[in-house]
Structure formats: C-alpha cells, structure tokens
Amino acid sequence: MASIVAVVGATGAVGEEMVQVLHDRKFPLSKLVLLASERSAGKKIQTAFGEMEVELFSVEAAQACDFVLMAVSGDFSKEFSPQIIANGKTVVIDNSSAFRYDEDIPLVVPEVNPAAMRGKLLIANPNCTTAIAAMALWPLHQKFTLRKVIMSTYQAASGAGAAGMIELEAGTRKGLNNEPVVNEVFAHPLPFNVIPHIDAFQSNGYTKEEMKVVWETQKIFGSKDIACSCTCVRIPTKRAHSEAITIETVEDITAEQAMEVLRNAPGVEVVDNPAEKLYPMPMTATRKYDVEVGRIRPSLVFQPKGLDLFVCGDQLLRGAALNAVLIAEAKLAEA
Amino acid sequence: MASIVAVVGATGAVGEEMVQVLHDRKFPLSKLVLLASERSAGKKIQTAFGEMEVELFSVEAAQACDFVLMAVSGDFSKEFSPQIIANGKTVVIDNSSAFRYDEDIPLVVPEVNPAAMRGKLLIANPNCTTAIAAMALWPLHQKFTLRKVIMSTYQAASGAGAAGMIELEAGTRKGLNNEPVVNEVFAHPLPFNVIPHIDAFQSNGYTKEEMKVVWETQKIFGSKDIACSCTCVRIPTKRAHSEAITIETVEDITAEQAMEVLRNAPGVEVVDNPAEKLYPMPMTATRKYDVEVGRIRPSLVFQPKGLDLFVCGDQLLRGAALNAVLIAEAKLAEA
Missing domain, CATH: 3.40.50.720 (NAD(P)-binding Rossmann-like Domain)
Known part of the structure; x- marks a missing residue:
C-alpha cells in the first residue's frame, strides 16, 4: 500500500x-x-x-x-x-x-x-494555534462540554515562516549591540518586544488569526455553541506556540478530573508538576509531536465549572x- | 514644603x-x-x-x-x-x-x-502586574462595574530585577551562538523561551504572582465581588509588562464607550489604531509613565457585557x- x-x-x-x-x-x-x-x-x-x-x-x-x-x-x-x-x-x-x-x-x-x-x-x-489548542480542548469537551473558551497566545517567530525566524535572530544580534533593528516580516521589530497583531485586522477589531481560532474550533468540534475569544500575540521565541486558556464547562470539572482525561488523550503530554518546575514551555515542546498541557487548575472565575490551563505545541509539527x-x-x- | x-x-x-x-x-x-x-x-x-x-x-x-x-x-x-x-x-x-x-x-x-x-x-x-492592569480596569469598573477579569501576562525579565535583565541578555548572546544558556535568576533559561511560573506555587495551583493580581485588585478596588483569574508568564523581553485582559461587566459596554472612558482616564494612553499598526507594545511603553491600552474590542464570549483589551506598562515605573x-x-x- x-x-x-x-x-x-x-x-x-x-x-x-x-x-x-x-x-x-x-x-x-x-x-x-x-x-x-x-x-x-x-x-x-x-x-x-x-x-x-x-x-x-x-x-x-x-x-x-x-x-x-x-x-x-x-x-x-x-x-x-x-x-x-x-x-x-x-x-x-x-x-x-x-x-x-x-x-x-x-x-x-x-x-x-x-x-x-x-x-x-x-x-x-x-x-496552527487552533490545532494545538484542539489537542487539549477536545478531550475536555467530550467529557465536560465546553461552553466558553478564552485564549491568549504566545506565538513564535517561525509561525511567520523561515523568514520570520531569520528576522528574529538577525534582529536580536543587532538589538544586543544597540544597533537599529529592521523589520520586514513583522509589523514591528520583534526582538525583546511583543506584537499583539498577527494576520490582518477584521472589522470587529479582532485579527484574522484570532478569528481563525474561533471559526476553526467551532467547525472542527462541530459546535457553534462554544463561545470563543482569543488574543493572538507574537513574541520573540523561535518555535512552538504557547497558549493560556480559560474554559467554562457545562459540567462540573476539577483539575484532577481534567488531568486524568488529558493523560489518556492521544497527542497530549501532561507536563504539570510545579514542585519539579515542570510545565509546558517552548524549550521542551519544540520538535515534539505531542502537545504539552499543564498549569491545570480550577478557574477562579468559573469554578466549579471551569479550568485554567497552559498549552505549548510545536506549531510546525502539530500545527x-x-x-x-x-x-x-x-x-x-x-x- | x-x-x-x-x-x-x-x-x-x-x-x-x-x-x-x-x-x-x-x-x-x-x-x-x-x-x-x-x-x-x-x-x-x-x-x-x-x-x-x-x-x-x-x-x-x-x-x-x-x-x-x-x-x-x-x-x-x-x-x-x-x-x-x-x-x-x-x-x-x-x-x-x-x-x-x-x-x-x-x-x-x-x-x-x-x-x-x-x-x-x-x-x-x-x-507591578496589578498596578498596570488597574490603570485600565479602574475607569472601566467605575462606569460599567467589573464582574469578571481574566488575565494572561507577558512579563519582562527586569521584573526579576536588574539580575534578570542581565541573565536574559547574557543568555541570549549564548543562545544565538548555540552555547548552553545558564539560568540562576529564572527557573529555566529565558532566552527564546516562555516560563509560566513567576514567584512560588500556591496550594490552589496558582502562583503567588497570579494570586497577587487577584488579592490586590480586589483590595485596591474595594470589591470582593470582582472574580479574577490570572496566568502569569515570563517572556524574553527586557522591560514593560503586557497583559491580555478579558472582562465581563454588569452594564452593557461597547468598544467605543470604553475608549471614550479610557481616553479621559489619568495615567492611561489609548494606543488603538490597527490601521496604523498602533497598539500597546513593550517597545513603545518602556520608560513611559502612562500605561498603554489598546486592542479594545467587544468580547466574543461576554458581549454585550464584556470586552477584550491589551495593556502594556513599564513595570519599573507604573508598577x-x-x-x-x-x-x-x-x-x-x-x-
């Protein structure tokens, strides 16, 4: 075959x-x-x-x-x-x-x-941002039913292609020597900066990258009932996107239940041991097939029907x- | 005097x-x-x-x-x-x-x-994280009454003092040359990485830095009724913290109303013109007294009673x- x-x-x-x-x-x-x-x-x-x-x-x-x-x-x-x-x-x-x-x-x-x-x-x-989040959110959705998803992203330079990575590295060298940093790939110089602007702005004030997360999550999960909002931010990392996600669920959910579900989910690696300083990071998620999920804790805003978590995945691989x-x-x- | x-x-x-x-x-x-x-x-x-x-x-x-x-x-x-x-x-x-x-x-x-x-x-x-957010949230709270605040931060190395900044710069030089990066100030190497861990972990799974935002916002605003949740993340920037904030309000709120309120707020600079690529960034907020507020848009999750916004402030100054x-x-x- x-x-x-x-x-x-x-x-x-x-x-x-x-x-x-x-x-x-x-x-x-x-x-x-x-x-x-x-x-x-x-x-x-x-x-x-x-x-x-x-x-x-x-x-x-x-x-x-x-x-x-x-x-x-x-x-x-x-x-x-x-x-x-x-x-x-x-x-x-x-x-x-x-x-x-x-x-x-x-x-x-x-x-x-x-x-x-x-x-x-x-x-x-x-x-890529949607695919990475989906790995963590789908198993939780199946078990607890997502009602709301609020996401802030930490997206790597290589999300803009190889040229993005090169621009970050070259710019960082210049920045360290206090030379002017040129930007062509990104809207502004990225070294030691944060740019809350990925893809084009839409008429509702969200960027297309942000709306992709909304549209695609709803389509892939087959549910228009999941309210979703996102802030997409480019940061000076090379590879692997991170995402801080808050969810509200229909069912009650605890961190222990979520962890149990995620441990059995395909394509997910639970990295969540604060005592050992283990949580998702680009440093460890880069070139890994599985998406790292950690910082799993009850949402202080939605509990007992909500969770905060942190996700990190290689956007060139899983994404x-x-x-x-x-x-x-x-x-x-x-x- | x-x-x-x-x-x-x-x-x-x-x-x-x-x-x-x-x-x-x-x-x-x-x-x-x-x-x-x-x-x-x-x-x-x-x-x-x-x-x-x-x-x-x-x-x-x-x-x-x-x-x-x-x-x-x-x-x-x-x-x-x-x-x-x-x-x-x-x-x-x-x-x-x-x-x-x-x-x-x-x-x-x-x-x-x-x-x-x-x-x-x-x-x-x-x-610092609380003080920066408060500049944007207080004027909105006075007019629309905050019910929920969900925050993800992008915190600069100098939040850990001068030693943090030095460790980031020295480590970045080494990282660019593919030499091993040493970390003493931070829990992991920070250059080209993201660390969702600032201050000590608490028994509820949140870090102390995250709980500070919760406790201090409620104390400064004089309201235990504001539900608040936070994810604090260290990123490889030198100075100025950024914050992606989602709020739910008691009153209906539009982006235009929020902008009007924030334009008249002391210590706030509204930087929100996507067409001109203007939004809050560490690059522009560094060494500025005012906190930059932008990316103001209706929350897709809470509207018409909610807003998403992005805030950036110099944590050594305002914070x-x-x-x-x-x-x-x-x-x-x-x-």
Missing part, C-alpha cells in the same frame, strides 16, 4: 517539516516528489531522504501522486487544489486557509474529527506538518 | 528608578538620602542628581526623613518599616509584598484609591517607582 506523495512548497518552513515527518513516521512511500514554483524548481535540497531535486509544479505532476501535501499560499492552493482533485483520485491536504471555511471541505484534526474526511479528496489542515501527515495516514487506513 | 526623602535599596532596579522619577517629576526635595545595607553602603553611584554616596541604613537615619521609599525585600521591610513609622511622622512607602494584605495597611494606586492612605504612615505599593512617588506626592498634598 505504498503511495506516491508530493510536497508542494518543500523549500518553505512547513514543507521542510512535512518531508521530515514523512521520513520519521516511516510513511509508506513508493516515491516522494518535491514540487515548487519556477522560483525554486531545479534547486537541490538536503532532506532526511538525502539530497533531492525540487521539480516544477504542474497539475499533471501532482495528479500523478496519491497524496499532495500543499505548503503554499492560499492563492496558489485556491487555484490548483480543485484542479488536482478533478482526477477523482489524488488526495490534497492543504495547509493554507483557502478552503478551511468552505462548508463542503472538511477541516480536520485526525484525533478530533477523522470522520469528516471520509470519502473526501480535498482536506484542509487547520491553523502543520504532523497534522497533515496524520491526515494522510488516516486516509490510507480508510482506503 | 520641601521634604527629606530616603530611598532604601537605591542600587537595585526599582530603587534606581525611584531616584530618577523623583528627579524627573521635580519632587520638592530639601534633601535626598540613599540608604542600603552594609553590602552597598559606601558605594558611590551615578544618579540624575549627580554622583551620590550610599549610606548605611539605620532606623534612626530613616526616621530623620519625611518620606522613606522602600525598594527592598519583604523580610527587610517587615522588620524595619514598623520601627520607622513608630516616630509618628515619617511616611514609609513599601514596594515589597510584606504589608499588602494586612487589613490595616492601605494598598494604593493614587489614581484609584487615594482616600485609603489618608492619615496613614505606612503605605503599600502594589505588585513600582512612579506609583511610589505618586503616593508620596499625594501624601504631600494631604499634609
């Missing part, structure tokens, strides 16, 4: 991770193809599979594959993903936001709503590449 | 700022005395008033002053502050948490509860030195 898989946008931060995850998870490949636009085609890049040449993307090249993992812009995906699946067999897993809000397109976290993608060829991968590969694995199992 | 003022702990991060603020605000001084323990006594330090020698602290030396600004440990203050005010005239303004929760000791943000300190000689300065000097100014006016 080995498959031909293409990664489109393999030279970007997410594409690179997709190749790595395919390798590390021993995805049953008969062939791996790296595709990109003219700008990157012909480049030779180092991958976990050795040196590979990036080939020019075409619909035909993509249609020759069983799976196409799209790590490209929304505009590119919008144009080409429907053309690729028109062959009636190639599965496209799209990491952009192009199709996430289309009613007919499933938006999937495999541990949460695998049934949504049954029989579908085009599947949307959620926003992108790993989630996409897990979708492909689930589709394989379905076939 | 010029006064003799002592700063105790003048060589620390907060003490240094106190001297600067006394200078910048032209506090009517007849004499400024810098006091410290044996370790620092005799040192000559550069101040806004020129080079000054630090003198050895004694109760007698402190009692010779009209105002004593304490920027020392809680233990030190606990021992000596009551002794100093025993003369019945010297006003002690204490920046530690030693007396904040004593019923008889006023805990004061001058713009919020100046009446609480009338006739009192020992006055507690609030925790410590400035607040202490403002208390002294208010006491002067009272006399």
